[in-house]
Amino acid sequence: MSQPRRLRVALAGNPNAGKSTVFNALTGSHQHVGNWPGKTVEKKEGSFRYRDLWVDIIDLPGTYSLSAYSPEERIAQEFITQEHPDVVVNVVDASNLERNLYLTAQLLEIGVPLIIVLNMTDVAEQLGYKIDVARFSQLLGVPVIPAVASKGEGMEVLREYLYQAAQDPSQFAPPHALVQYEHEMERSVRQLTEALQGLSDLQGYQPRWLAVKLIEGDTQAHDIVAHAPGGDEVLALLDKIMDKLRRTYGEDVDIVLADARYGFVRGLTRQVLTLPKQPPRTLSDRIDQIVTNRWLGIPLFLFLMYLMFNLVQRVSAPYMDWIDSLFSGPVPQWTLAALHALHAPDWLSSLVVDGAIAGVGSVLVFVPSLMVMFFALAFMEDSGYLARAAFVMDKMMGFLGLNGRAFIPMILGFGCNVPAVYATRTIENRGARILTGLLIPFMSCSARLPVYVVFGMAFFGAKAGLVVWSLYLIGIATAAIAGWALARWVFPEVHQSVFVLELPRYRLPTWQGLWLHTWEHTSEFVRKAGTVILGISVLLWFLLNLPWGVTDPRESYFGRVSGALAPVFEPAGFGTWQAAGALVSGFVAKEVVISTMSQIYVGEQEARMGESATPLNWREDARAIVAGFLEATRDAGKAFLDVLTPGVSLFPHDEGAQRETALSRALHNAFTPLSAFAFLVYVLLYTPCAATIAAQAQEYGWRWAGFSVLLGLTTAWVLAVAVFQIGRLLGWG
Amino acid sequence: MTDRAMPLTMLPPGRAGRIVEIHAGQRLKQRLVGMGLAPGNTVQVLQDNGGPLLLAVGESRIALGRGMAHKILVQSVPLPTPRGEFAP
Numbered sequence: 023m024s025q026p027r028r029l030r031v032a033l034a035g036n037p038n039a040g041k042s043t044v045f046n047a048l049t050g051s052h053q054h055v056g057n058w059p060g061k062t063v064e065k066k067e068g069s070f071r072y073r074d075l076w077v078d079i080i081d082l083p084g085t086y087s088l089s090a091y092s093p094e095e096r097i098a099q100e101f102i103t104q105e106h107p108d109v110v111v112n113v114v115d116a117s118n119l120e121r122n123l124y125l126t127a128q129l130l131e132i133g134v135p136l137i138i139v140l141n142m143t144d145v146a147e148q149l150g151y152k153i154d155v156a157r158f159s160q161l162l163g164v165p166v167i168p169a170v171a172s173k174g175e176g177m178e179v180l181r182e183y184l185y186q187a188a189q190d191p192s193q194f195a196p197p198h199a200l201v202q203y204e205h206e207m208e209r210s211v212r213q214l215t216e217a218l219q220g221l222s223d224l225q226g227y228q229p230r231w232l233a234v235k236l237i238e239g240d241t242q243a244h245d246i247v248a249h250a251p252g253g254d255e256v257l258a259l260l261d262k263i264m265d266k267l268r269r270t271y272g273e274d275v276d277i278v279l280a281d282a283r284y285g286f287v288r289g290l291t292r293q294v295l296t297l298p299k300q301p302p303r304t305l306s307d308r309i310d311q312i313v314t315n316r317w318l319g320i321p322l323f324l325f326l327m328y329l330m331f332n333l334v335q336r337v338s339a340p341y342m343d344w345i346d347s348l349f350s351g352p353v354p355q356w357t358l359a360a361l362h363a364l365h366a367p368d369w370l371s372s373l374v375v376d377g378a379i380a381g382v383g384s385v386l387v388f389v390p391s392l393m394v395m396f397f398a399l400a401f402m403e404d405s406g407y408l409a410r411a412a413f414v415m416d417k418m419m420g421f422l423g424l425n426g427r428a429f430i431p432m433i434l435g436f437g438c439n440v441p442a443v444y445a446t447r448t449i450e451n452r453g454a455r456i457l458t459g460l461l462i463p464f465m466s467c468s469a470r471l472p473v474y475v476v477f478g479m480a481f482f483g484a485k486a487g488l489v490v491w492s493l494y495l496i497g498i499a500t501a502a503i504a505g506w507a508l509a510r511w512v513f514p515e516v517h518q519s520v521f522v523l524e525l526p527r528y529r530l531p532t533w534q535g536l537w538l539h540t541w542e543h544t545s546e547f548v549r550k551a552g553t554v555i556l557g558i559s560v561l562l563w564f565l566l567n568l569p570w571g572v573t574d575p576r577e578s579y580f581g582r583v584s585g586a587l588a589p590v591f592e593p594a595g596f597g598t599w600q601a602a603g604a605l606v607s608g609f610v611a612k613e614v615v616i617s618t619m620s621q622i623y624v625g626e627q628e629a630r631m632g633e634s635a636t637p638l639n640w641r642e643d644a645r646a647i648v649a650g651f652l653e654a655t656r657d658a659g660k661a662f663l664d665v666l667t668p669g670v671s672l673f674p675h676d677e678g679a680q681r682e683t684a685l686s687r688a689l690h691n692a693f694t695p696l697s698a699f700a701f702l703v704y705v706l707l708y709t710p711c712a713a714t715i716a717a718q719a720q721e722y723g724w725r726w727a728g729f730s731v732l733l734g735l736t737t738a739w740v741l742a743v744a745v746f747q748i749g750r751l752l753g754w755g
Numbered sequence: 756m757t758d759r760a761m762p763l764t765m766l767p768p769g770r771a772g773r774i775v776e777i778h779a780g781q782r783l784k785q786r787l788v789g790m791g792l793a794p795g796n797t798v799q800v801l802q803d804n805g806g807p808l809l810l811a812v813g814e815s816r817i818a819l820g821r822g823m824a825h826k827i828l829v830q831s832v833p834l835p836t837p838r839g840e841f842a843p
């Protein structure tokens with residue numbers, strides 16, 4: 023057999039039409055999908071094999087038309103028009119046919135080989151829409167495949183058509199110019215097309231398409247022609263043509279083109295789509311009446327956020343205790359025993375147990391709370407609520423010079439700042455985009471939660487929950503003030519940004535979808551624990567034990583460097599080398615703050631307790647672990663019911679119980695409640711992690727990333743000092 | 756019946772209007788047109804809270820900032836539209 027054949031396929035379509043779902047169904051991968059327009063902001067490649075054919079498939083960001091508006095749309099548009107995929111698969115939302123077909127009309131105009139996937143036919147059917155697929159396909163002269171991508175329906179047929187396309191893609195090129203312009207317009211397009219055909223370098227654009235774009239007034243098309251040799255003459259011709267067209271059609275020449283496309287689309291839908299006689303007032307609209315209501319909208323949003331954070335804290339707590347018990351008992355004990363049996367030197371045992379296990383364990387404890395958090399965020403995304411929250415919060419965002427669109431990345435920032443920064447691509451106004459990216463770090467991401475919880479438990483007992491809440495609010499308030507100031511003095515152009523956002527239909531999230539989201543983010547966190555945090559824990563162990571033989575950690579390399587930095591934090595009440603050291607390593611990732619502290623403070627004495635303890639009993643331990651897990655599950659279930667019935671406590675829980683761990687004992691010696699709170703404020707506000715800086719640099723350039731670091735460091739310092747000093751004046755110190 | 760054109764913000768909630776004109780830069784206008792907010796199409800205002808408008812355009816629900824809504828001119832048309840899309 024010869025080389026396997028390859029076919030390059032691009033997935034194009036309106037936002038939220040299900041492109042990524044089709045991509046996943048074909049390639050078996052797990053691209054992010056979500057029920058809000060603008061989920062995919064970067065093209066993603068995948069491939070699959072069908073018989074003797076390799077198909078390379080590119081999932082593009084959604085786009086409403088081939089005129090790019092925001093950066094993520096430009097990615098899609100440029101790929102289709104300039105990179106010439108062999109076939110474009112146009113995913114069309116059958117429940118919103120007319121709007122979706124506007125893009126299809128443009129794809130037909132370019133003349134690329136096209137296959138149409140008529141997705142979401144299940145939704146269309148529910149609404150009582152009937153679509154005549156055979157007629158549809160016949161009218162367009164390209165295949166139309168009815169599908170329910172989320173259930174994999176229609177994918178087999180799509181594979182088969184792609185296989186056919188590989189023989190000769192041109193068989194799927196639309197047969198003739200389907201979109202007809204009015205007489206004079208058509209003549210102008212032709213005239214310009216001919217002139218363009220004479221040019222040599224059109225950067226891959228098709229002359230007729232470029233002619234249409236020129237008449238539309240597209241600046242990018244203009245630039246391309248201006249740069250081509252001989253382009254000046256074409257532009258001169260364009261001016262003449264435009265003068266003539268304006269005399270006929272008035273100023274809005276571009277609208278005449280759009281009219282022609284919609285005319286085509288309306289004609290098409292009339293022939294293939296039958297609407298029910300009595301159009302149902304959809305459930306989605308009825309929910310929206312409440313959710314977006316003038317008086318109810320914001321309280322409802324705040325209540326949902328409250329519910330989410332409560333769930334995160336209460337449901338995860340039992341599991342966190344359980345994991346904690348593993349890492350303070352059986353895991354180090356058994357590891358020590360194993361190392362002992364292997365005759366490992368003492369220093370190695372210390373490195374593994376005090377360094378690696380203590381560091382990684384202190385972070386893994388928080389896996390349950392992150393899972394609940396990501397689950398709740400996934401629920402907001404997949405149900406379609408997230409876009410409503412943006413609608414409801416638009417007015418408030420106005421105070422920061424931003425609009426509702428910027429709210430979606432900000433909310434995502436509570437999960438993790440890194441994807442949130444990438445999500446700003448859906449904001450078309452450059453100033454607004456950067457401003458949002460600068461404010462995201464003030465949204466307290468889930469990696470900061472462990473620090474709050476450890477300190478909260480150690481110092482604030484029953485009020486720990488309140489302290490965590492106040493930190494989230496301080497983050498939001500800081501973002502509001504910083505946003506207001508930056509919009510006023512640094513980004514005056516943001517005030518011109520326009521708020522347009524499509525609100526997708528509500529959908530009951532599937533367990534599978536929710537689990538996928540949750541697992542994806544959680545596994546990322548666990549992976550980080552196994553790589554970055556493990557690496558730093560080991561590195562830290564060395565830095566704490568070098569020069570070799572050092573007994574007082576203060577004299578170690580790490581102690582000396584941190585000691586030099588400590589005075590900076592003196593006015594904020596935590597000018598110790600340990601605190602400074604934890605903040606330095608926390609620059610890499612916030613989880614590291616806790617793992618560093620547990621290494622520095624707890625050090626040797628704790629983990630060694632196991633050695634002298636009762637002889638190890640394998641069965642006993644295993645039984646205790648399983649029993650502990652079951653108990654945790656029971657408690658979590660109770661907490662879940664409790665949270666969902668606010669006000670009534672079905673199961674009284676003892677919040678007052680302070681968890682006495684070695685770390686919390688050590689923290690008590692080093693911090694007062696006031697300095698602990700100041701420390702938390704600092705952790706909240708300074709640079710979230712190295713990955714966020716890298717994402718900012720990629721999206722906005724190094725200068726803005728650097729600015730963000732400075733912004734974080736100064737705000738954090740100023741606020742932490744303010745908290746400590748004011749607190750002291752009030753006599754809380 | 757040829758009503759005078761008015762800004763979309765003047766259209767009372769629940770009423771429908773046909774878009775006659777959009778005042779916006781080329782790129783923004785193309786985006787709106789792509790979303791269905793095109794001259795000739797019918798829109799209905801679902802919510803007007805003094806903040807952004809919630810619009811029904813065919814099957815889509817679109818949130819549109821007030822500033823932009825001011826610059827879209829519509830003519831009031833009776834409900835339901837010929838295709839019966841917006842019947843309450």
Ligand SMILES: Nc1nc2c(ncn2[C@@H]2O[C@H](COP(=O)(O)OP(=O)(O)OP(=O)(O)O)[C@@H](O)[C@H]2O)c(=O)[nH]1
Pocket residue numbers: 035036037038039040041042043044054055056057058059060061062063082083084085141142143144145169170171172173404529535
């Ligand atoms: N009911 C139903 N839901 C679907 C179908 N296909 C996809 N979905 C859901 O529709 C939503 C959007 O799907 P995505 O694949 O993220 O859409 P997309 O086109 O990639 O969206 P962008 O990346 O924002 O452009 C998700 O919640 C999917 O689970 C379908 O055939 N039927």
Ligand SMILES: [Mg+2]
Pocket residue numbers: 041042043054055061062082083084
């Ligand atoms: Mg996608």
